[in-house]
Amino acid sequence: MVNVLKALRLGALALTVIVSTTLASSSSARSAEHPSAKPAQTLVQRIQRERQALAFFAKHQWLLSDPRFSAEARRQIALHRGNLARALAQQKVRTRAAVLKRKRLARRLAVAKPETPQHVICRIFGSYCGEALRVSQCESGFDVNARNGQYLGLFQMGTTERRIFGHGASAEEQAKAAHRYFVAAGRDWSPWSCKPW
Numbered sequence: 001m002v003n004v005l006k007a008l009r010l011g012a013l014a015l016t017v018i019v020s021t022t023l024a025s026s027s028s029a030r031s032a033e034h035p036s037a038k039p040a041q042t043l044v045q046r047i048q049r050e051r052q053a054l055a056f057f058a059k060h061q062w063l064l065s066d067p068r069f070s071a072e073a074r075r076q077i078a079l080h081r082g083n084l085a086r087a088l089a090q091q092k093v094r095t096r097a098a099v100l101k102r103k104r105l106a107r108r109l110a111v112a113k114p115e116t117p118q119h120v121i122c123r124i125f126g127s128y129c130g131e132a133l134r135v136s137q138c139e140s141g142f143d144v145n146a147r148n149g150q151y152l153g154l155f156q157m158g159t160t161e162r163r164i165f166g167h168g169a170s171a172e173e174q175a176k177a178a179h180r181y182f183v184a185a186g187r188d189w190s191p192w193s194c195k196p197w
Contacts, residue, residue, distance in 0.1 A: 043087060043090060043091050043094070044091075046083070046087045047084065047087045047088060047091065050080050050081075050083045050084035050087060051084060053076070053080040054077065054080050054081065054084065057073060057076065057077050057080075115171070116142075116171075117136070117142040117143075117144060117154055117171040117175075118133060118142060120171040120172055120175050121133055121136055121142075121154070121171070121175050124172075124175040124176055124179050125175070125179055125182075128182070128187070130196070131189065131196035132175075132178070132179075132182075132196075134194070134196040135155065135189055135192050135194050135195070135196050136154045136155055136178075138194030139154070139155055139156040139192065139193070139194050140153065140154050140155070140156055142154060144169065144170065144171050144174055152167065153167060153174040153178075154171060154174045154175060154178065155174065155175075155177075155178035155181075155192065156192075156193075157174075157177060157178060157181065161177075161181055161191075162177065164181075165177045165178070165180040165181045165184070166180065
């Protein structure tokens with residue numbers, strides 16, 4: 001009697017496991033059939049779940065030899081192996097796509113040319129682009145490192161002007177500082193030795 005109860009309890013446990021894995025698998029199959037359905041688990045979680053199910057059957061080989069469970073156990077193993085193979089293939093595709101995306105971005109960045117001082121000046125001065133280019137060409141030859149005594153940069157701004165309007169090592173910072181100075185002067189080039197005309 002004890003052996004019968006023990007076998008029934010073990011059989012019930014095996015049946016519970018098989019039914020629960022069947023339900024989980026059918027749920028994942030439904031989400032695979034309907035991509036619009038929101039996936040309940042991430043791809044990593046799906047892979048982990050399928051591996052756990054296969055590990056269960058690997059530890060409980062007796063299910064394959066017991067005539068009461070062998071057919072369902074074999075069906076479940078085939079189902080989980082198929083689900084795992086699909087999930088791993090999907091993960092491989094996603095990984096490859098992510099690598100390709102990173103490579104494309106790296107190529108784009110490698111090909112992208114840095115903005116020249118002339119482009120920066122035109123972007124910042126807008127409709128006064130032509131005038132600003134002529135002044136900067138005359139003052140510094142578009143050299144951000146140009147120096148003439150106390151006068152520095154693209155627009156050769158002096159110490160006082162740099163303290164009031166700003167300065168920096170880049171064309172962006174120097175052009176913005178010169179633009180602030182230009183606007184404060186009434187959009188007039190009179191503060192500069194070089195004139196655009």
